[in-house]
Structure formats: C-alpha cells, structure tokens
Amino acid sequence: MTAKPSLLVTRKLPDAVLERAARDYEARLNAEDKLYGPDEMIERAQGCDAILTCSPEKFTAEVIARLPASVRAVATFSVGTEHMDLEAARARGLVVTNPPDVLTDSTADITLLVLLGAARRAYEGQRMVREDKWFGWTPTQLLGVQVSGKRLGILGMGRIGLAVAKRARGFDMEIHYHNRNRLAPEIESGARYHAQAEAMLGHCDFLSINCPATPETHHFLDARRIALLPERAIVTNTARGAIVDDGALIAALKSGRLAAAGLDVFEGEPDIHPGYRDLPNVFILPHMGSATLETRNAMGFKCLDNLDAHFAGAEPPDRVA
Numbered sequence: 594m595t596a597k598p599s600l601l602v603t604r605k606l607p608d609a610v611l612e613r614a615a616r617d618y619e620a621r622l623n624a625e626d627k628l629y630g631p632d633e634m635i636e637r638a639q640g641c642d643a644i645l646t647c648s649p650e651k652f653t654a655e656v657i658a659r660l661p662a663s664v665r666a667v668a669t670f671s672v673g674t675e676h677m678d679l680e681a682a683r684a685r686g687l688v689v690t691n692p693p694d695v696l697t698d699s700t701a702d703i704t705l706l707v708l709l710g711a712a713r714r715a716y717e718g719q720r721m722v723r724e725d726k727w728f729g730w731t732p733t734q735l736l737g738v739q740v741s742g743k744r745l746g747i748l749g750m751g752r753i754g755l756a757v758a759k760r761a762r763g764f765d766m767e768i769h770y771h772n773r774n775r776l777a778p779e780i781e782s783g784a785r786y787h788a789q790a791e792a793m794l795g796h797c798d799f800l801s802i803n804c805p806a807t808p809e810t811h812h813f814l815d816a817r818r819i820a821l822l823p824e825r826a827i828v829t830n831t832a833r834g835a836i837v838d839d840g841a842l843i844a845a846l847k848s849g850r851l852a853a854a855g856l857d858v859f860e861g862e863p864d865i866h867p868g869y870r871d872l873p874n875v876f877i878l879p880h881m882g883s884a885t886l887e888t889r890n891a892m893g894f895k896c897l898d899n900l901d902a903h904f905a906g907a908e909p910p911d912r913v914a
C-alpha cells in the first residue's frame with residue numbers, strides 16, 4: 594500500500610470535509626481553529642505534500658519562497674485568490690486550486706439579503722425591537738426604499754453577478770452591468786451592458802459589487818465614483834472589502850448622499866473601519882456569503898477533489914496556478 598500524501602489543513606472545516614481529508618490523507622488538523630501566522634503555518638507544513646488553506650492566510654511571494662520544498666500543491670477554501678501571489682506560485686511550480694461555482698448561490702443569496710436589509714432599514718428595525726424602543730406601528734416609521742422597479746447595476750457579471758441578476762429580476766428590478774467582456778444575449782437576458790463602469794454608475798439606484806479584488810478594482814468605489822451615482826443610491830458589497838474606499842463610503846452615508854449600504858466584506862477585516870460601527874444606515878454582516886453547511890461542505894469537497902486529482906497525476910479541474 595502506498596503512503597497517503599500528507600496534508601496540512603490550516604483551519605477547522607466542516608466535519609464531513611475533515612472526515613474525508615483524514616480518510617484520504619495523513620491530515621494535520623487544526624482542532625482549535627487558530628489562525629496561523631506565516632511562521633507557524635510554515636513550521637506546521639514541514640514535511641507536508643500539500644496545504645488546504647483559507648483566505649485569511651496570506652501566501653505572499655515571501656511566504657511561498659519559504660514553504661517547505663515538500664509542499665507541491667495548495668488548495669484554497671475560497672473562490673477569491675487575492676490572498677495568494679499566483680505569479681510567485683507559478684514561478685515555484687506550486688499547483689494552486691480554488692473551488693469555483695459551489696458558492697455562487699449562497700453568495701448571491703446574501704447579496705439580496707444585504708440589499709434588502711439596507712433598503713428596508715432592517716438594522717434599525719432590529720435594534721428598535723431588541724432594545725425595547727418600539728412603541729407600536731406608525732404610518733411613517735422606518736420608511737425605506739422599495740426595490741421593485743428600481744435599477745440595479747452589477748459590477749462584475751461572473752457567476753455570482755449572474756446569480757444576483759437572476760434573483761433581482763424576481764424583485765422586478767431592471768438590470769444593468771459592467772464586465773470586462775459583454776455577455777452573449779442569451780446570458781444577458783435583457784440586462785443592459787455598459788462598457789465603462791463609470792457610464793453605468795448614473796443608472797444605479799442600487800450598485801452591487803460582485804467583481805474580484807485586483808489591482809484594477811482596488812478602491813474602485815471612491816469619492817469620485819460615488820459622486821456619479823444617483824442621489825440616495827444604495828450600495829452593496831459581497832465581493833471584497835478592498836474594492837471600496839471606506840472613508841469615502843462612510844462620508845457619503847453620513848451626509849445622506851447615499852441612502853444606505855449593505856456590506857458583507859471589509860478591507861482589513863475583521864478590523865473594520867470604525868466609522869461603520871455606529872452608522873444606522875449600514876447593514877453589515879461578518880463575511881458570511883458562503884456560510885451555509887451545504888456550501889462549505891461543497892467547497893471543502895472541491896478542494897479535496899482538486900488535491901486528489903493532483904496526487905493521482907492528473908490536472909486538477911480548478912487549477913488557478
């Protein structure tokens with residue numbers, strides 16, 4: 594019998610994923626779910642053939658250069674790969690994979706949750722009830738913004754953007770989008786394409802950010818672009834925090850230039866910009882887009898499918914480097 598490959602699993606994953614990892618690999622687990630810093634991760638990876646990692650762990654060029662020579666593959670438990678220097682991975686001959694597709698629905702669902710939460714002032718309503726400050730129904734209490742008939746601009750019409758559009762159509766929203774490439778008409782399904790993101794902003798009663806974090810999208814939503822949105826627009830971000838300039842967004846939410854925001858992701862999370870914490874018109878969640886048991890199981894299984902393929906001498910289906 595050949596020895597099983599050894600695998601460092603850096604975080605506590607759902608039970609079914611860990612059971613499969615322990616069945617098929619010499620798995621080094623992290624029962625405490627401690628976030629390893631680079632030194633500890635590298636130390637724990639000594640002698641391992643592969644690492645199953647998550648987005649809070651940074652695989653910078655420096656970390657990749659210091660990985661033990663035995664490590665030949667890294668599967669990240671995230672569709673986003675901005676925490677990894679893929680160029681450095683390629684240069685080292687490191688195989689890197691991610692788990693696309695399986696988190697599309699859950700992330701699109703949470704986008705609609707924060708969109709509706711922001712539009713309908715869900716945080717203020719929750720607080721009123723929980724703090725026992727609700728003194729009964731009144732005709733003008735917590736009036737929000739109706740979504741039906743409104744224009745939704747989607748920045749990044751990949752799998753998740755398309756799933757957001759599908760859901761938003763169910764709320765009778767008119768869909769606009771910007772993407773690097775225009776989609777085929779049957780995929781567009783009537784959505785209006787804007788070749789320039791700035792040209793779309795004036796049509797966004799709601800703006801949904803669904804693009805990856807790249808050097809090009811870093812702080813995309815800054816003061817200049819917020820000024821292009823209609824008065825009292827609503828912004829949602831369920832992609833990556835670094836796409837938004839927090840100072841500019843907070844200023845626009847404070848002044849009322851924007852009506853509200855719904856955010857699941859933050860630059861530097863979990864150390865979010867303190868300005869968000871006491872803003873009543875921001876509906877915030879702690880990066881929960883893919884947090885359903887079904888999705889997290891599927892993400893873990895995809896990571897293991899990719900590693901299994903690598904160790905069977907095949908090309909992993911979701912190789913990104």
Ligand code: DGY
Nearest residue numbers: 648670671672673883
């Ligand atoms: C993803 O898969 O990118 C999620 O946001 C978790 O990092």
